[in-house]
Amino acid sequence: MRLATLRSAPATVAVRIVDDSNAVVIPGFSDVGDLLRDPGWRELALVEGDAVSFVPTELGPVVPRPEKIICVGLNYAAHIAEMGHDRPDVPTLFVKFADALIGPNDDVEVAAANAETLDFEGELAVVIGKRAHNVNEADAAGHIAGYAVINDYTQRHFQKRTQQWHQGKSLENTAGFGPWLDTEWVPGPELETRLNGEVMQSAPTDDLVFSPEHLIAFISRLYPLNPGDVIATGTPAGVLHAREPKRYLRDGDTVRVGIAGLGVIDNTTRVI
Known part of the structure; x- marks a missing residue:
């Protein structure tokens, strides 16, 4: 469904x-x-x-105003390596505000003052359908409503200028989310991110250091997860910031993130 x-x-x-x-x-x-x-x-x-x-x-953001959007950094081994980090022992968490969310086909709108080092992060999103508080990993799947596609759109300079990543991860009107919530889909199929038609990222969605079930169990011991809350599970290798020479998104660039069986989101950056 x-x-x-x-x-x-x-x-x-x-x-x-x-x-x-x-x-x-x-x-x-x-x-x-x-x-x-x-x-x-x-x-x-x-x-x-x-x-x-x-x-x-x-189509709007599939859940327009989640109570919580919890993002996971460093959750694909190849992306961990390209960003120069050690493999984490526990999930690396940060938050994104609902103001960042846009529809699956909306334009991203970024003020010129914030537009110097823009990047994409195509990700699998987990949407909570049943309150989870101190749940075991074995029971965590029963708290998932379904899955969607999300772009953890990032301003890298803002992200890197402090040890806390949030300020580079929650720019208003930047994170495409959708196109829908699929209640029957199972992780495994390929995630692919294209920039102006060129493949940038490609990886199976179950090739994670921490699975959705593990993330729910871990997070629910910190605070409750409520229906409609979203977990963005991390991005695979291929982001622009990790390339040599480094590249960044510019006005008019279109990023298309697709997951087999879940559909695609297709967002064009507009510098305003």
Whole structure:
């Protein structure tokens, strides 16, 4: 089952995706996050509502305003090596604010003053569907609503100028998220990031140092994970900052992140 947030003036609605241009409205819910907060969300998502057609630009961030977005750094071995870090013993966590999220086909908008060292990080996103607090890894899968695609869009100079990464990771209107939440998908298929059509990143989504289940168990011992919360599980090798010579995103560059079976997000950087 694929769930999405559709922009439908004057508000948004939660929908069940039928195909690439058709969906069914889930009555009574303004977005996927709103739906997931109802304990009966799986059954409610199957209730028949109005049929609607849509174009890709009408899809919003799949969960527009998660209570928490927890990002994982250094979770693919090859990316750890390219960034010059040691393999961590525990997950490296930082946070992103909901203000950073945009739809799967929206333009990224970056103020010129912040635009000097922009980079992509194509990632698998885990969306929580059931409150997780002090859960065991063996039970963690039961707390996952499903998976989506996210770009942990980054300003590298801001990230690197302190030991805390957050300031380079949460620029407003930068992180494409979607196109939908897939409740049946299982990690394993390839993640691929393209810059203006050129393949930059390619790796299996289960080639992680810390699995989604491990991350949920670890994080839920620090603080509760609630329905609609998002975990961005880390990026594989191939980011621009690690290349020689270094490259960065410029005005007009389009980044397309796709995961087999989960769809694609396609965002163009606009310096404003």
